[in-house]
Amino acid sequence: MKVFILDNGYLECDSNHMVAMNTCATVNEKAPVHQWIKIPVYAVLIDHPHAKILYDTGCPPTAMEGKWPLNLTTLFPYTFTPEQRLESQLQKVGYQPKDIDIVVMSHMHLDHAGNLDLFTHADVYVHRDDFCYGLMLTHQNPDPATHGAYVRADLEVPCKFKMVDDDFELVPGVEVINLPGHTPGVLGIMVHLQNSGTLIFPMDALYQRGNYGPPPRMSGIIYDSISFFKSIEKIRKLAQKNNAQIMFSHDMEFFKTMRLAPFYYD
Ligand SMILES: [Zn+2]
Structure with a gap:
């Protein structure tokens, strides 16, 4: 089994969307300068003997040309190179969209579900509550x-x-885990690898190291704050039990340390 990180470009946004109250006025600084930051977008390809599994699909190339509504392009402008298109990233490791058997969607937000139209042939796992919402x-x-x-x-x-309603093993060594809070239903993935050990991909249940703590910190985009914190503690327990590495979803500093395709974790 090999795990490839597919670089899909970056979004820009106010840092308070990632870690809430990251900039906060005080009596000494009544108008703090907000931070405008870059956050990575990526998908994960799991090349497994039983199936080729894609976890999330990233942003669409037409995002800024009409697919995304104006309010979202203003809050989260998207930048990518031709090489960072999802098809190009798959090609980098020798595959085309039609080769993907299974797609697991962490949730249906714009920067994760943007290329689903390439996978109408595949089985697409979604969390029932996120999809319905x-x-x-x-x-x-x-x-x-x-x-x-x-x-x-x-x-x-x-x-x-x-x-999907519950946690389950998708194929041997790949577990789908429920991490609600960011939206009504978020699906994370835990992969047990021979050489690289266990990797946990929580996607937007855990944007950045700053959200993880301890103490954990709220993100600025939240559906259910109590579930959000419970999910973080679930990740912490799983990480301790499996001696796992947590792969943050939108953390540029962390992203710079990730092994990007065509390199891989195995
Ligand atoms: Zn996201």
């Missing part, structure tokens, strides 16, 4: 400003969706 938000009102970080087109791709 995204469908509801994007269909109850035509104004995209009311859709949170979901994009209606992503929820309407005709994939073979499989609803």
Whole structure:
């Protein structure tokens, strides 16, 4: 089994979206300068003897050219090179989208579900509560400003969706774990590797090292704060039990230490 990190470019945003209250006014500094930061976007390819598994699909190349509504392009502008397109990254390790058997979606937000249309042939695992919530938000009102970080087109791709409610082993050595809070349902992945040990990919249940602590710190985008903190403690327990490395989702400093495709963890 090999695990490839597929670099999909970066978003820019206010750092308070990642670690809430990162900049906060005080009597001595009544108008602190907010930090405008770059955060990485990536997908994970698990090349397993039983199946080729893609975890998340990143941002779409049309994000800034009409696919994303104006409010989201203003809050989270997306930048990528042709080499960072998901198809190019797959090609780097010798695959095309049609070679992917299984897609696991951490959740259906814009920077994770953006290339689902390449995988209508595959089985796509989604968390039932996140999928239903995204469908509801994007269909109850035509104004995209009311859709949170979901994009209606992503929820309407005709994939073979499989609803997930509980933790389960996807294939030997690859576990899907429930980490709700950021949205009503977030699916993390834990991979047990021969040489690299155990890796936990919590995706947006844990954006950055700053959220992990201890003490853990809230992110600025939250559905259920109590579940969010419970999920972080679940990750902490799993990491201790398995002596695992945690792969933060949107942490540029951490991302610089990751082994990027065509290199891999095995
Ligand atoms: Zn994200």
